[in-house]
Amino acid sequence: MSLLRDVSLPAVTAGFVAVLVGFTSSVAIVFQAATALGATPEQISSWMWALGLGMGLCSAVPSLVLRKPVMVAWSTPGAAVLATAAAAGGFTLAQATGAFIVCALLMTLAGATGWFERVMDRIPMPIASALLAGVLARFGMDAFLAARTALALVLLMLLAYLAGRRWWPRYAVPGVLAAGTAFAAASGQLHLAGVSLSLTVPVFVSPEFTLAAAVSLALPLFVVTMASQNLPGVAAIRAAGYQMPISKIITLTGVVTLLLAPFGAFALNLSAITAAICMGREAHEDPARRYTAAVACGLIYIVIGLFGAAVTGVLTAFPRELVVAVAGLALLGSIGGGLAVALKDELHREAALITFLVTLSGVSLAGIGSAFWGVVAGALTWGVQSWRRHA
Template identity: 50%
Template sequence: MPLGLNFKQVTFSAVTAGFVAVLVGYTSSAAIIFQAAQAAGASLLQIGGWLTMLGLGMGITSIGLSLYYRTPVVTAWSTPGAALLVTSLPGTSINEAIGVFVFAAGLMLLCGVTGLFARLMDHIPQALSSAMLAGILLSFGLSAFTALESNFVLTGAMCLAYLLAKRLCPRYAVLLALTAGLAVAALRGEIVLADQALRFVVPEWVMPHFTLSSLIGIGIPFFVVTMASQNAPGIATLRAHGYAVPVSPLISWTALTALVLAPLGGFSVCIAAITAAICMGEDIHPDAKKRYFAAVAAGVFYVLAGVFGGSIGMLFTALPQAVVHTIAGLALLGTIAGSVYRALENEHQRDAAMITFLVTASGVTLLGIGSAFWGLVGGVIAHLVLSNRRRIGR
């Protein structure tokens, strides 16, 4: 397909949509990325480097894939995957964390080049993968409200702003909640900016280290959650808007990008869903074939965000922890609700899904392997046993 972009056809609405998509993506989940990097033991400079690589990776892939396919293909980091990392990485060295990123990206690339993605996901019932995701995210949802105990005024203002915005302008609910939190924190003198000039942070190469326990306990659940809860909805969003883009190349290119960037902190590059939908609306252009301009604009803003990745890292260290925890929890409320609904929707898989959810949420570690893996194992075993019981009953 021909490459190139006719700048005369770029509309203000397309540029605005691209900016909003990136803004929503960062305000809704950058706090989770920051927590995941901290859980891996990354320093402030390393966290800045991670955000730089993620911004550049998402920007380049969004621009390249959108121009090539003339389709609004927006990429994103895996927010569900990052949430899993926050709960699974503590106690793991940063070298092992990078090993997990490389391993998961390699599995995704294998799925892309071999076309195994759809067939592989068919072997894991959606109810179980949704239940595992809900169990992973439970602590984030709780943290949005447990922060009321330590900072009632700040957290209460953010929750109230979120509810009001959800009623009046739901697309910007997370952004307005964050704005309210920043305003209250600033008025109370709780924002402590470091006396350091804003600058581009050069990403630091970290040699990956592979251990069986981390690859099984973190790498496999991270792979499953990312494919089932990030890439699959991203592909579904494209198809729902009438864009028949070949799936395997999209998975392959994004996975290859993540594989290359993993030692520099680019833990995942995936197909976006929510932010991509922002770039596919009729208000961008009446001709659906020309809406890819918005995705290209989003890619440009991603690159700019990547250049200032170090500044974003500094911002989160300056904020009260209540802001970070509350915004992360509020941003994931919709994902948690959707995961619980999909987990319990099928009554024949409900018991197995609840086992997956409870084991995952328990945080139990067995044989050095984390709860997300054991939740999935327990759910699959329960599903097989209960499915056989139903067949015998017939």
């Protein structure tokens, strides 16, 4: 079986690190959104079930079929929009569920018509690479900022990374994770008390469709998911050198969101940060075998869905500094590669640099994150420069 032949420890580790980073960095926002909508503990567990299964199936199955690393995640900015809008508008969980379905239909339409992929095709590769580097660079900085509160842990992980890159480059990231986990366990920073293994029971919520929820929840959720998540997700795919059927994958995320929305799957989308972990050289030296990292990630997400509360407890037991340090170190190669492509061509260099800086700034306007505005700024710069040359 080709999967068993292609799989490796670095690939499985990359998949686990992707889950660890993606889950622990934003699960609190998802909990906040569910709570703001009045969800019970059982319904919050159902959200984890739906999101885990959705992310897992949308990552593992296409990766196996295409033999390319397809990475799907939940919409973190979408969860933030839900938490804010729910608190302001007083929407019920049933009304929010109706909004999830409307958003899913819009996502399916965006994929089926191919308009989103056509827009992405018009973005020059240097600008797309600068966008990706800007999204990832914040994680690289956070890895070293973590030394403020956990100097010994971060220094140990940095030394493990440098030693790994020098003597066993394929196992650098597994070595970093092992060193950090061992240190955290020895110093009593792993908090596993109270973790119990039990299957999650999905809870069906009958949707209620209202115009107010469609305007205040569904449309903002759709816009931020496409602009702040799918846009850098496509950039990550192309920066890694993969050609994928983007429209079909977007359609898949829309359809799966539609099916799982009554159970709590508010929005699924292409990933950028965790995708970079599984698409980089740390996952495997051979790009043709990196799909196994995405498969491993998908299988772990499925386990999260099935054993929601227990796995959530295990993943959140890791110290925050360990998570951000392993993420930043694992992404160094992708950050460097993105910057190299972005700044290599002098013709696009200024536009790419502006894209990178605006994206890195984290600025948010009209509820839309810096990834979108970075592309807007870069495209505007490129348009003005092109017009000047051809005038």
